[in-house]
Structure formats: C-alpha cells, structure tokens
Amino acid sequence: MNHKFPILLLIILISVLLCGCLTGAFVNSTPTPMPTPVPSSNTTAMSIKGSVQPTHASTPMPIPTPAASIEYYTRNYAWAYKGTQWTYTLSIPKSLYDYYRQQPHNRQSNYAQYALSDYDRQAIKTMIDDFKNVGAKNGYSEYDNVMNVVCFVQSLPYTSDQVTIGYDEYPRYPIETLVDNGGDCEDTAILTAAMLNEMGFGVVLIYLPGHMAVGVKCSNDYPGTYYEYNGARYYYLETTGENWKIGQIPDEYKNSQAQILPMVQIPKMNITFTSTLTSYDISSVYYRVHCDIKNLGPGTARNASVYIAALALSQGENRVWAPDSTISLGDFPEGSTGWAEATVKIPRNEYTQIECIVYGDNFYPVTAKSEIFNT
Structure with missing residues (x-):
C-alpha cells in the first residue's frame, strides 16, 4: 500500500535580479556520483515507499524591492595590461555578499566548489561581458581577453585570513573576494577559475603544499609548466603577484606534488530531523519523523530522495523495522529548503x-x- 508524504520547497530569493543590480564600467586612462544507498529492510518486513511531487509554498511570493532601496558595495579596481592602465568600478548588492558570508566555509576537501555556485553566475557573467566588450573595442585577441582577466585578479592585494577574518583558514567565494578587495592564494585562484570557467575555458584548481593556483587547458604545443588530467594538459597559472603568465611557475613550486581539483559541482546537502511519539498499542509504538533538508550548493541536487527508517538493532546489521519509507524530492535547486515526513513502527x-x-x-x-533508545 502506498502513502504520499508532503514536500515543501522554499526557494531562497535574492532580493533582485543581478542583471539589473551589478554594473561595471571600464575606463581606459591612456589614449572559468555517488552510488544511491540501498538500505536493507528487515527480511520479514514489507517496505512501504512514498512517491510525491514537490509543491510550492502556499505563502505569497515576496515582492522585489525597488532598485532605489537596494544597498550596494561599490569597489574600484586598477591594473595594467599591455601598457594600458585600466580601472573597473563594480557594484554588488549587499544581500548577495551576505548570502555567501552565511554559506559553508569548510569545503577544504574540494576548493573548486567555491567557484561553482549558481547564485553568482549572473554577477560573474556581467563582469566577463564587460571584459569581452572592452577587449573587442581594443582589438584584443582571445588570449588578450584571458590575460586581461588574469592581470585584474593578480592586481588584488594579498591578505591573510588571520588578519582579515581572524581565522587560520577561510576560503572565500568569488563575491567575497571582490567585495573584500583581495585575499590569499586560494581566494584569488577560486576567483580566477570562476571567471575563466564563465568565459568557456577548461580550468582546474591546482592544490600544492601550502599553496593554490589555477590550471588552464591549452593545446599540447603551448610552452610552459603543465599537469596532465583526463588526457588534457592544464598549464600552471599563478594568481598571487603580478606579471605571471600562463605556464610560468614560481621556483619554489616546480618540484611540488600537485593535486588537481576539477570544476565539477557537488552540492552539499544538510538534513536534520525530529521524531514525536504519536501512538502505541500492546505490541508497538509509532513515531512521526519530520526531516528538514537544505541544499547548500553549489548547483542543483539531482534526483534527491529521503529515506526514513527505524533500525532493528537486535535483528542484525543493516536491518530495519517495517515500514521504512523513501520520499522522492526530485531536483533540489541550490539554496532551496524542504521537508519530508513518515511514520515508523517499532516493536x-x-x-x-x-x-x-x-x-x-x-x-x-x-x-x-x-x-539509541528503548521502546
């Protein structure tokens, strides 16, 4: 017999569309699968599975705030490329910066995730469009456009996490690095990777002992230091300090062991639950289990499901009391929250x-x- 369990998806809404909020202007001052777990049921139990369709929240959608009331961080940047001094003025909504300050900063096992959020894609795209437009006006080649972006990031001041944030390690999302006007090696590497990735170039992060850089996919005849990954060559790019070109590597890292971090979104999910004793009879007790789920990003969690069960500890390993329940959530966008419920029956x-x-x-x-508790 099948039961349906309600799911509520609450999509986090950034206060305004970024395309109308983030502006930039250049001034020329001279003439870038996990296997599904299959929990085992008690061999004497029948598994009951719930199939549901996500539903929208019944509460009214918030009305977008008029543009005049939006608060921004405005930053001015200056750098040089090919003998020309460039400046760039960027305005970023405070709500977007605050969103990333509240995101997890403990993804040290895969720094690439900081560069792959869906929420800052429009912001990064706006910047890249500005770089491409000014490049076209100045007759820049594709290589020049890339290096102009690289020189922009390399010009950002180097600041340690301990001094700026008070933590030994605080990897920044690209929006944070832009607003904070700098960061350490992983921060500028993450920003560079996000921008070059948005430009459509193959990039990876290169993790070295005590340091991080970017790898840019180039043809096999390109000169310089490279790392092979999945049949392609990714050439070293230093993002701290100025005037480093693709393929040039500081002497202190030439013989270092490198770990390649590919630019692949792996959403981080969070689940918590409460259980409430709802009824009992002569042989069993019944608990209603309520799970809260959130996708912390980056990207959409595909084909998400929640499994709810009471473990039958006396029956052996990987046994559960019937009924156990599987609730389908479908695709779960970055930043969304939802819930699922089921009832478990325990002798x-x-x-x-x-x-x-x-x-x-x-x-x-x-x-x-x-x-562990006793019924």
Whole structure:
C-alpha cells in the first residue's frame, strides 16, 4: 500500500535580479556520483515507499524591492595590461555578499566548489561581458581577453585570513573576494577559475603544499609548466603577484606534488530531523519523523530522495523495522529548503535508532541518526 508524504520547497530569493543590480564600467586612462544507498529492510518486513511531487509554498511570493532601496558595495579596481592602465568600478548588492558570508566555509576537501555556485553566475557573467566588450573595442585577441582577466585578479592585494577574518583558514567565494578587495592564494585562484570557467575555458584548481593556483587547458604545443588530467594538459597559472603568465611557475613550486581539483559541482546537502511519539498499542509504538533538508550548493541536487527508517538493532546489521519509507524530492535547486515526513513502527521493548538519509545522483549521501533508545 502506498502513502504520499508532503514536500515543501522554499526557494531562497535574492532580493533582485543581478542583471539589473551589478554594473561595471571600464575606463581606459591612456589614449572559468555517488552510488544511491540501498538500505536493507528487515527480511520479514514489507517496505512501504512514498512517491510525491514537490509543491510550492502556499505563502505569497515576496515582492522585489525597488532598485532605489537596494544597498550596494561599490569597489574600484586598477591594473595594467599591455601598457594600458585600466580601472573597473563594480557594484554588488549587499544581500548577495551576505548570502555567501552565511554559506559553508569548510569545503577544504574540494576548493573548486567555491567557484561553482549558481547564485553568482549572473554577477560573474556581467563582469566577463564587460571584459569581452572592452577587449573587442581594443582589438584584443582571445588570449588578450584571458590575460586581461588574469592581470585584474593578480592586481588584488594579498591578505591573510588571520588578519582579515581572524581565522587560520577561510576560503572565500568569488563575491567575497571582490567585495573584500583581495585575499590569499586560494581566494584569488577560486576567483580566477570562476571567471575563466564563465568565459568557456577548461580550468582546474591546482592544490600544492601550502599553496593554490589555477590550471588552464591549452593545446599540447603551448610552452610552459603543465599537469596532465583526463588526457588534457592544464598549464600552471599563478594568481598571487603580478606579471605571471600562463605556464610560468614560481621556483619554489616546480618540484611540488600537485593535486588537481576539477570544476565539477557537488552540492552539499544538510538534513536534520525530529521524531514525536504519536501512538502505541500492546505490541508497538509509532513515531512521526519530520526531516528538514537544505541544499547548500553549489548547483542543483539531482534526483534527491529521503529515506526514513527505524533500525532493528537486535535483528542484525543493516536491518530495519517495517515500514521504512523513501520520499522522492526530485531536483533540489541550490539554496532551496524542504521537508519530508513518515511514520515508523517499532516493536515494544526493543533498542532502536531512527535514521534519515538524503541521497541523489550528484552529491554525497548525508545521514542523520538519533541516539539509541528503548521502546
């Protein structure tokens, strides 16, 4: 028998569309799968699965704030390329900066995730369009457009996390680096990778002991230092300090072991739950389990589902009491939140744990468990 469990998707709304909020102007001052877990049911139990369709929140959609009331951070940048002094003025909504300050900053196992958020894509695209437009007016080649972006990032001041934030390690999202007007090696590498990726170039992050740089995919006849990854050559690009070209590597890193971090979105999901005793009879107790799920990004979590069960600890490993439930959430956009509910039935006088797992096609499964308790 099938039951349906309601799902609520709450999409986080940035206060305004970035295309109408983020502006930039150049002034020429001279004439870039995890396997689905398959929890085992108790061999004597029948599995009950719920199939649902995501529904929109019933609360009214917020009305966009008039542009005149939006608060911005305005930053001015200056750098040189090919003998020309360039300046760029950029205005970024404070709400966008605040969004990234509240995002996780503990993704050190894969720094590429900082460069791949969906929410700053319009902001990065606006900047890249400005670079391309000014490049076209000045007869720049594709290489010149890339190097103009590189020189822009290389001109940002180097600042340590300890001095600016008070933490030993605080990787910044691109919007944070732009507003903070600089950062350390991983911050400028992340910003460069995000911008070149948006330009359509193949890029990776290169993680070295105590340092980070960018790898730019080039043809095999390009000169300089490169790393091979998936059959392609990614040439070293230093983003801290000025005047470094693609393929040039500082002497201190020439013989260092490098880890390649590909630019692939792996959303980070979060799940918490509460359980409430709803009823009992002579043989069993019943708990209603409510799970809250959030996609912290980057990108959309594909084909997300939630599995809810009570573990049958006395019956052996990987056994659960029937019914266990699987609730389909479908695609779960970055920043969205939702919930799923199911009822578990547990025999009396049994030790158990309630377990909730969120899993899908393109992110790592996340498990939440209660303490062991006796019914």
